[in-house]
Amino acid sequence: MSAQNALAQRKAPTRRSRWWGELGWKYPVAAVIIFYSVFPLVYVLSAALSDSGTLSSGAALFSDISFANFAALGDTSYWSWVANTLIVGGASSFGAVIMGAAAAYAFSRFRFTGRRPGLTSLLIIQMFPQTVAFIAVFLLLTALGNVAPALGINSKIALICVYLGGALGANTFLMYGFFNSIPVEIDEAAKIDGATHSQIYWQLIMPLVTPILAVVGLLAFISAFGDFILARIVLVSEDQWTLAVGMYQWVSNQLTSNWGLFAAGAVIAAIPVLVLFLSLQRFIVGGLSSGSVKG
Amino acid sequence: MTVETGAPRQERDLRESHARGWRGVGWGFVAKLLMMALVNALGLSIIFAALNVEAWGILVASTALLIAADVIYFMRRTLPLKYIFPGLVFLLVFQVFVLGYTGYVAFTNYGTGHAGSMQQAVDAALIQDEQRVEDSPTYPLAVVDNGDEIGFAINADGEVSVGTETQPLEPVGGAVVDDAGTPVEVEGWEIVPRSALFTDQDLQNQVVALRVPVSDDAESGSIRTRDGSSGAIYNSTLEWDPDARTLTDTETGTVYEATDTGNFVAADGSSLPAGWVVTVGFDNFVDAVTDTALSGPLLKVTLWTFAFAILTVLTSFGLGLLFAIIYNDPRIRARRSLRTLFILPYAFPAFMSALLWRGMFNREFGIINDWFFFGADINWLGDPLLAKVVILWVNLWLSYPYWFLVCTGALQALPSETMEAARIDGAGRWRQFRSITLPLLMVSTAPLAIASFAFNFNNFTIIYMLTEGGPPFPGTSGLGSSDILISAIYSISGVDGGVANYGLASALSIVVFIVVGIISAIAFRQTRKLEEIQ
Numbered sequence: 001m002s003a004q005n006a007l008a009q010r011k012a013p014t015r016r017s018r019w020w021g022e023l024g025w026k027y028p029v030a031a032v033i034i035f036y037s038v039f040p041l042v043y044v045l046s047a048a049l050s051d052s053g054t055l056s057s058g059a060a061l062f063s064d065i066s067f068a069n070f071a072a073l074g075d076t077s078y079w080s081w082v083a084n085t086l087i088v089g090g091a092s093s094f095g096a097v098i099m100g101a102a103a104a105y106a107f108s109r110f111r112f113t114g115r116r117p118g119l120t121s122l123l124i125i126q127m128f129p130q131t132v133a134f135i136a137v138f139l140l141l142t143a144l145g146n147v148a149p150a151l152g153i154n155s156k157i158a159l160i161c162v163y164l165g166g167a168l169g170a171n172t173f174l175m176y177g178f179f180n181s182i183p184v185e186i187d188e189a190a191k192i193d194g195a196t197h198s199q200i201y202w203q204l205i206m207p208l209v210t211p212i213l214a215v216v217g218l219l220a221f222i223s224a225f226g227d228f229i230l231a232r233i234v235l236v237s238e239d240q241w242t243l244a245v246g247m248y249q250w251v252s253n254q255l256t257s258n259w260g261l262f263a264a265g266a267v268i269a270a271i272p273v274l275v276l277f278l279s280l281q282r283f284i285v286g287g288l289s290s291g292s293v294k295g
Numbered sequence: 296m297t298v299e300t301g302a303p304r305q306e307r308d309l310r311e312s313h314a315r316g317w318r319g320v321g322w323g324f325v326a327k328l329l330m331m332a333l334v335n336a337l338g339l340s341i342i343f344a345a346l347n348v349e350a351w352g353i354l355v356a357s358t359a360l361l362i363a364a365d366v367i368y369f370m371r372r373t374l375p376l377k378y379i380f381p382g383l384v385f386l387l388v389f390q391v392f393v394l395g396y397t398g399y400v401a402f403t404n405y406g407t408g409h410a411g412s413m414q415q416a417v418d419a420a421l422i423q424d425e426q427r428v429e430d431s432p433t434y435p436l437a438v439v440d441n442g443d444e445i446g447f448a449i450n451a452d453g454e455v456s457v458g459t460e461t462q463p464l465e466p467v468g469g470a471v472v473d474d475a476g477t478p479v480e481v482e483g484w485e486i487v488p489r490s491a492l493f494t495d496q497d498l499q500n501q502v503v504a505l506r507v508p509v510s511d512d513a514e515s516g517s518i519r520t521r522d523g524s525s526g527a528i529y530n531s532t533l534e535w536d537p538d539a540r541t542l543t544d545t546e547t548g549t550v551y552e553a554t555d556t557g558n559f560v561a562a563d564g565s566s567l568p569a570g571w572v573v574t575v576g577f578d579n580f581v582d583a584v585t586d587t588a589l590s591g592p593l594l595k596v597t598l599w600t601f602a603f604a605i606l607t608v609l610t611s612f613g614l615g616l617l618f619a620i621i622y623n624d625p626r627i628r629a630r631r632s633l634r635t636l637f638i639l640p641y642a643f644p645a646f647m648s649a650l651l652w653r654g655m656f657n658r659e660f661g662i663i664n665d666w667f668f669f670g671a672d673i674n675w676l677g678d679p680l681l682a683k684v685v686i687l688w689v690n691l692w693l694s695y696p697y698w699f700l701v702c703t704g705a706l707q708a709l710p711s712e713t714m715e716a717a718r719i720d721g722a723g724r725w726r727q728f729r730s731i732t733l734p735l736l737m738v739s740t741a742p743l744a745i746a747s748f749a750f751n752f753n754n755f756t757i758i759y760m761l762t763e764g765g766p767p768f769p770g771t772s773g774l775g776s777s778d779i780l781i782s783a784i785y786s787i788s789g790v791d792g793g794v795a796n797y798g799l800a801s802a803l804s805i806v807v808f809i810v811v812g813i814i815s816a817i818a819f820r821q822t823r824k825l826e827e828i829q
Binding site for chain 2: 023026029030033034036037038040041043054055098099100103105106107110112115118122127128129131133134135136138139140143144146147148161162165166167168169196197198201222225226227228233244247251252259262263266270273274277
């Protein structure tokens, strides 16, 4: 009896320590990681809800809750920046999807002379990032602006065009692979049934490839949303800025007094992105591992 | 471009696209006609505008693209191009051309003091040298504004003329002048009241700097004003001799000769500020290495660029992999929620994270100093070493979730039989990791790591948003110790104001392209994407 008791006593702590050694320690470590990853986000939320708009008042989290900073956004150009960002991001992601899908379809379905060299040169061109050529972009838009002001410096259309220029190379391959996974027999059956080329493309293929269209559109939107260098060069006047340019300006000029505005603006802009990202996590991770990288 | 689809010829002819004729409903044809009409209208308007401002390059390019569009969409045998063309246009103009143009600019002296052609430089020299013409009459003058730009309205012996910087003086009918002869009402223009000139410093500077050409000929001088109420003709004492390619100062007799380097230089070595663009060969590349004010900082910047990109990938990959291994354990409860919390930084837009951390690392008010260092006065962003540490720290925060996601996915895809076999053979946990898990994992993640390296090599946003490249190096280079190559290029280029040196900046861009190209070539071999195409 006593021997059994002693055995049980010895066994219990070993089981517990084994649990700690194998599994238990992972929970405190997770708490540390979560603190590292979430703390800045909690802090920005607290600063957005704080009563004062300055950086110096960040003494305690959520010491006061007020929506003054959010209300104050109305007196700034913030909402026109949001509109600009949505216009630029929306138009460039829509254009990227339409153009990329069409090109990927052609490369995937047709056999024509110059197909393979075409694909190879696309692959090579897309290796050279457009952002590094920003000086030439600037000079090109300056020249175009003399001809057509809508395509010149300080025009959102010009910025959209620049983004679309970089879209084909990066997106065609993502889509090309997906198009290849749709059996050609579908096209052939439709052709026998009397469908024309455009009917096959718009009514058969496009609905089948919707998932990849969504991923490419989202990635294009996120990259337009986060782009700073091109947007900063192209968009000159304050009412044309995107969020990245405008909020940079807030923080770089008088960081201390614009802090509340920045925090409120960041919360408003980030929450839709966060929600979208978390709900589409699966697809984005797939898209990421097939080539596009953020950091 | 010939189409070789499987369908036999007769069948294709029978089944013509509904965008080619009225067969069927006909909507496709109408839509196509409307689209093409729109494209042609746009194209033609650009062509005519280019003709107007004599932009020959744009004229040739837009004409070629428009003809190509018409040929492709109205010909029968160009089906694949019909799909590829729209994207191709943007790719050619905004990526291929831009890359090529970077290459061209890298071999020129394009920048402040060297812009445009020699003729433009002559005009600029004539303008810069302007002095008031002796004995020229003064005209009553009013500053006018049409919403876009300001101009002058002058009263020359009863005739009112209006002009702006770009539009030489032209008489306007129906203007009203007051007793002193000053125009007070001009059709299509709003008179700027003189009181506004006194209160608005910006406007005042604009008015004083404004010169309205008397005629299209730069040598006939221009109207300028000192006080906003009277104007006089100013003219240059320089005289341009296009045959000898010299500018002669008629007062001093100095002769400025055009040189191969794009400047007007006098015999005594003095030169005029206005120059033009010439190709300078490899001078820019040589300058970057030999110019003592620049080469030292540039070398440091280059080393830091590599260090930054490599360290970022190593730290974030390492941390992400570590967490992925730790939390890839099915026995852990609430794994999904943990994962979501871990990756939150990745879902937060990167530029805002950088700005957020910039505030948190603020020396005086930032909460990092306040909370974690007991209010110590640590100058995070102003110290050369600490600024780099902060950048790596923030980029780690931003990127480890990506690697966590990628590695979790890769770990779950590992073959469980191999792991089991290793365990049975008595391999320890470390041995399993080093000999099996890691090599298998690297197969799928190494290409991503290379891509991530290339991305961070040009990660302008994080550097500029956090430190703007600072703290600056001593000297006049304008570069700072946390600058990476692309942010250094940005500050050298001067697109943001200040002295511009497009030539040198483009030369550095070419260097970046070469590095990125080499990295991508390595990535190529890794992913063997090329094989996939074939």
